[in-house]
Amino acid sequence: xxxxxxxxxxxxxxxxxxxxxxxxxxxxxxxxxxxxxxxxxxxxxxxxxxxxxxxxxxxxxxxxxxxxxxxxxxxxxxxxxxxxxxxxxxxxxxxxxxxxxxxxxxxxxxxxxxxxxxxxxxxxxxxxxxxxxxxxxxxxxxxxxxxxxxxxxxxxxxxxxxxxxxxxxxxxxxxxxxxxxxxxxxxxxxxxxxxxxxxxxxxxxxxxxxxxxxxxxxxxxxxxxxxxxxxxxxxxxxxxxxxxxxxxxxxxxxxxxxxxxxxxxxxxxxxxxxxxxxxxxxxx
Numbered sequence: 681x682x683x684x685x686x687x688x689x690x691x692x693x694x695x696x697x698x699x700x701x702x703x704x705x706x707x708x709x710x711x712x713x714x715x716x717x718x719x720x721x722x723x724x725x726x727x728x729x730x731x732x733x734x735x736x737x738x739x740x741x742x743x744x745x746x747x748x749x750x751x752x753x754x755x756x757x758x759x760x761x762x763x764x765x766x767x768x769x770x771x772x773x774x775x776x777x778x779x780x781x782x783x784x785x786x787x788x789x790x791x792x793x794x795x796x797x798x799x800x801x802x803x804x805x806x807x808x809x810x811x812x813x814x815x816x817x818x819x820x821x822x823x824x825x826x827x828x829x830x831x832x833x834x835x836x837x838x839x840x841x842x843x844x845x846x847x848x849x850x851x852x853x854x855x856x857x858x859x860x861x862x863x864x865x866x867x868x869x870x871x872x873x874x875x876x877x878x879x880x881x882x883x884x885x886x887x888x889x890x891x892x893x894x895x896x897x898x899x900x901x902x903x904x905x906x907x908x909x910x911x912x913x914x915x916x917x918x919x920x921x922x923x924x925x926x927x928x929x930x931x932x933x934x935x936x937x938x939x940x941x942x943x944x945x946x947x948x949x950x951x952x953x954x955x956x957x958x959x960x961x962x963x964x
Contacts (some may be wrong), residue, residue, distance in 0.1 A: 707804025802854025
């Protein structure tokens with residue numbers, strides 16, 4: 681089974697009226713103002729999955745600063761999960777700054793069939809992962825619901841690109857230390873946080889932290905997949921960041937780095953399936 685643990689879908693009205701939504705959210709504008717910035721509906725995603733050989737995708741909307749827009753995206757994701765129950769796992773997007781309102785939205789989404797929180801975008805939503813007071817309501821709600829939490833994180837060195845922010849490894853580590861029982865998924869290898877698992881005390885603090893491979897071809901040499909599986913073999917999740925990149929761009933690279941069959945199976949789906957409680961033949 682190939683399970684893509686990091687995928688975005690966009691409501692048709694957002695795709696059709698891109699410029700209007702760019703005016704409503706500065707972070708959305710930074711990522712999607714350029715006409716070449718790819719966007720995709722749920723139907724387009726499922727077609728791409730069929731073409732690329734992906735069995736299941738973990739999908740989320742955009743991490744808007746405005747909770748009204750978050751709710752609209754969540755409604756769309758819930759509808760998509762109901763339409764494709766064997767293909768899609770849905771995440772709820774909220775702004776942690778909304779506090780109790782965000783918690784109520786998470787509970788609504790759980791009743792609607794969603795299975796996790798994310799992707800959080802701290803830089804775009806105006807919050808900080810290491811602001812424990814702000815993060816506590818949504819993190820405690822996620823733990824109560826049994827939800828993994830997917831958050832954006834990026835390396836603090838290297839080239840600049842749209843959406844590169846200030847949320848780096850230290851902030852994620854502090855989040856994990858403040859909420860050790862929560863299962864946290866760090867996009868983009870946690871901005872390099874993975875490598876600090878070679879420090880025993882950090883590895884212990886990160887025992888419930890996972891890493892996805894989103895955008896790896898833009899950031900790292902292909903051997904990152906082998907290194908990742910050496911450091912944290914049960915915690916690396918294949919994630920494409922579709923529609924930024926198609927899954928097929930990853931699969932050839934991952935299959936070419938010399939992983940064992942068991943390692944490849946774990947990276948491409950097994951680890952994520954355990955995290956999200958998904959099995960082949962899942963009936964939704």
